Amino acid sequence: MSERQLFLGGYVLFPSGHYAGAWRHPYSSRDWLGRDFLHQVARTLEAAKFDLAFIPETVSFRDGFERHGLSNAIKHDPAQVAATIAAVTTHLGVGVTLSTSFNEPYNLARTLLSLDHLSGGRVAWNVIQSNGPANYANFPHVEQLSGAQLYDRGDDFVEAVTALWNAWDRDALVQDQETGVFVETSKVTVPDYKGRYLSVRGPLNLPPSPQGHPVIIQAGDSPRGRQFGARWGDVIFAIERTPADLRAKKDDLKAKARALGRDAEKIRLFAAVQPIVGETTEIAKARRDFLKERITPAAGVEFFSQFSRLNLSGVDLDAPYLRVLEERATEGQAEGRAVVQLTELLGARAGNITIAEAAVEFSTSELTPQLVGTGVEVAEQLTDIFASGAADGFLITPTHFPGSFDDFGRAVVPHLQRLGVFRQDYTGTTLRDHLDIS
Numbered sequence: 522m523s524e525r526q527l528f529l530g531g532y533v534l535f536p537s538g539h540y541a542g543a544w545r546h547p548y549s550s551r552d553w554l555g556r557d558f559l560h561q562v563a564r565t566l567e568a569a570k571f572d573l574a575f576i577p578e579t580v581s582f583r584d585g586f587e588r589h590g591l592s593n594a595i596k597h598d599p600a601q602v603a604a605t606i607a608a609v610t611t612h613l614g615v616g617v618t619l620s621t622s623f624n625e626p627y628n629l630a631r632t633l634l635s636l637d638h639l640s641g642g643r644v645a646w647n648v649i650q651s652n653g654p655a656n657y658a659n660f661p662h663v664e665q666l667s668g669a670q671l672y673d674r675g676d677d678f679v680e681a682v683t684a685l686w687n688a689w690d691r692d693a694l695v696q697d698q699e700t701g702v703f704v705e706t707s708k709v710t711v712p713d714y715k716g717r718y719l720s721v722r723g724p725l726n727l728p729p730s731p732q733g734h735p736v737i738i739q740a741g742d743s744p745r746g747r748q749f750g751a752r753w754g755d756v757i758f759a760i761e762r763t764p765a766d767l768r769a770k771k772d773d774l775k776a777k778a779r780a781l782g783r784d785a786e787k788i789r790l791f792a793a794v795q796p797i798v799g800e801t802t803e804i805a806k807a808r809r810d811f812l813k814e815r816i817t818p819a820a821g822v823e824f825f826s827q828f829s830r831l832n833l834s835g836v837d838l839d840a841p842y843l844r845v846l847e848e849r850a851t852e853g854q855a856e857g858r859a860v861v862q863l864t865e866l867l868g869a870r871a872g873n874i875t876i877a878e879a880a881v882e883f884s885t886s887e888l889t890p891q892l893v894g895t896g897v898e899v900a901e902q903l904t905d906i907f908a909s910g911a912a913d914g915f916l917i918t919p920t921h922f923p924g925s926f927d928d929f930g931r932a933v934v935p936h937l938q939r940l941g942v943f944r945q946d947y948t949g950t951t952l953r954d955h956l957d958i959s
Contacts, residue, residue, distance in 0.1 A: 528914025
């Protein structure tokens with residue numbers, strides 16, 4: 522068995538996630554609102570020994586996304602989803618996405634620490650900074666900040682939250698029935714945090730959780746986002762097209778973390794991948810081709826418009842892709858990451874493809890690398906990336922719910938175990954134990 526063991530996370534975003542047609546897949550659940558669906562996903566991930574169920578977030582209604590059933594078209598409160606998943610599992614970690622923009626430090630710190638206690642120390646906080654007119658319209662009291670200012674405020678926010686989490690010494694809760702002392706208050710600090718953007722007195726009315734406090738996840742990819750991740754992230758999520766790009770990102774983050782005085786070897790990088798598994802290679806390829814058929818041109822264009830930040834409203838779906846980029850680009854938007862990477866992926870086809878065809882191509886995975894093949898072939902591809910040092914684990918993004926996780930657990934995980942790069946069973950009890958970042 523390899524000394525290094527890879528980690529696995531499952532992307533729990535419905536009715537569609539990185540694949541824009543997931544809800545239309547004939548094997549997908551339709552019970553997006555009920556707990557039975559979440560229980561099934563949770564038990565499937567735990568049966569396959571996954572480390573983490575990752576729950577994204579959004580706080581606004583997008584007309585086009587709701588119309589076409591795109592990502593976050595249905596969105597429960599992520600903390601409630603986490604509680605539902607934790608209730609039917611004993612080892613699986615739960616990553617909860619909550620924004621620093623539209624929450625208060627005290628409430629967020631207590632919500633997450635409560636979940637961490639009630640799950641036995643299995644919670645992570647995916648830290649995001651949110652903006653955009655639709656979001657701000659739902660929180661009119663929140664000051665609208667620039668991207669850089671959002672990260673500056675985010676630094677304040679995480680400083681405040683961690684100060685609240687660390688206010689109690691581990692032995693502060695004494696519960697001495699003889700003396701009548703319940704909490705040794707001399708072992709509880711009043712943080713009285715004051716930052717540039719916010720302040721909170723504290724302390725929380727909760728002691729440390731079994732793992733101390735939740736694991737921190739970060740996924741920002743701008744230069745400022747990487748600096749933020751290097752400062753705070755225990756786990757970094759990345760979507761990169763090649764192992765070389767993953768390695769470059771990982772090296773950059775670790776260098777930034779070392780410069781901040783952190784132990785960079787404790788940072789775990791999860792690479793997003795979209796496995797498409799078949800009984801044979803040919804069946805897997807046919808399933809990959811089938812995915813495109815479940816995305817309507819209008820849905821693909823809506824999805825691509827959001828992530829490319831191009832205004833594609835009213836576009837002629839049969840218009841040439843490159844011409845649309847030229848016509849619709851404003852202020853250098855056509856140089857955005859999604860556009861550049863899609864154009865590179867299309868290669869010579871970019872000049873002979875319509876905007877609808879290009880958008881559907883993008884919408885099959887949101888440029889998440891597709892690993893297509895038998896269970897053995899997918900396991901070998903994952904092992905090669907892991908063995909190269911480019912990633913410490915993988916975030917599995919599904920094409921249908923919860924069948925993709927079933928397929929992966931049955932067809933891929935046994936071969937990862939055979940190759941000696943993935944656990945036979947859980948070790949330890951907390952998420953920090955599983956990720957070896959205690």
